[in-house]
Amino acid sequence: MSNIHPSALIEEGAQIDPSVVIGPFCLVGPEVVLKAGVELKSHVVVKGRTEVGEDTVIFSFAVIGEIPQDLKFKGEASRLVIGKRNRIREHVTMNCGTEGGGGLTKIGDDGLFMAGCHIAHDAILGNRVIVVNSAAVAGHCILEDDVIIGGLAGIHQFVRIGQGAIIGAVTMVTNDVIPYGLVQAPRGELDGLNLVGLKRRGVARADITALRAAFQMLAQGDGTFHDRARRLGEETESDYVRQIVDFVQADTGRHFLTPK
Incomplete structure (x- = not known):
């Protein structure tokens, strides 16, 4: 040939x-x-x-x-x-x-x-x-659609990273990351949402607002992280928030990075 x-x-x-x-x-x-x-x-x-x-x-x-x-x-x-x-x-x-x-x-x-x-x-x-x-x-590891892993980052075995999440450079990730999460710092911390990525994808403002409210509830609500996610699923009407809830409730061999 x-x-x-x-x-x-x-x-x-x-x-x-x-x-x-x-x-x-x-x-x-x-x-x-x-x-x-x-x-x-x-x-x-x-x-x-x-x-x-x-x-x-x-x-x-x-x-x-x-x-x-x-x-x-x-x-x-x-x-x-x-x-x-x-x-x-x-x-x-x-x-x-x-x-x-x-x-x-x-x-x-x-x-x-x-x-x-x-x-x-x-x-x-x-x-x-x-x-x-x-x-x-x-x-x-499982990396869902639209994930970005920064330079020199390390993803630990069996970790799941949800859709649209972004991992900063020189970051070690040892636990699961919720969809649309923003992770940074040397020992990976869930520091917010990938708002830039959401806006670039044309996600509606109402859904971004719902995601920001969901993140605050996961960070500051009563009970365990899984309890807060379950209540969130009972209250939300956003498909994007539902995606986070389903991700948290799925089977996993690791813990989650939780909001600070």
Whole structure:
């Protein structure tokens, strides 16, 4: 194929759409699937049972689909599935899943993964996620749609981050983050709502007002955090607030970052 550089190594068995562009010195493993419009810049490694969705671009020196960095991994079959139109920049690493985590690492559509960031085994990421330079998402994490992870941030294993939340740079997050939350400080603190993100998405003023009132109730109401969330669910008419309530009431293996 004329759009595959002669120095690239494509192992037998790889499924490559005719429209795929593969630059010099790339390595594509035998169980890899590259769909229409995918482009690999130079020196990209794609291994394992990895599927890369349409029009995704992977930049130089990224290593995609390698085995997990998990001592419990014993070579069991597992996968990495990457959605459409992602931009995966230089030196990014994304690992396949493990048997203990369901065997799947999954990346949604339209994400931006900046230079040097890491997505670990069994992480599940939604659509339009941005992970900034040198941030790390540990194993078994769930990042919902429209989440932004700041540079040099670290997300602890099994943490869930709700839709539209933003994590500041150089922040360690060890507990779940409610949808639309704003987290900052070295040992991540829930410091408000991602109001800028809400406004940019065109969320109605009435819903933003409802979210701000809900945040105050979660911060200052009587009872435990879960008690306050339950009462909030009984009173709210906002779908956005209901999303927070449902997130808090869902099963989780971790505690929540709570408002200060």
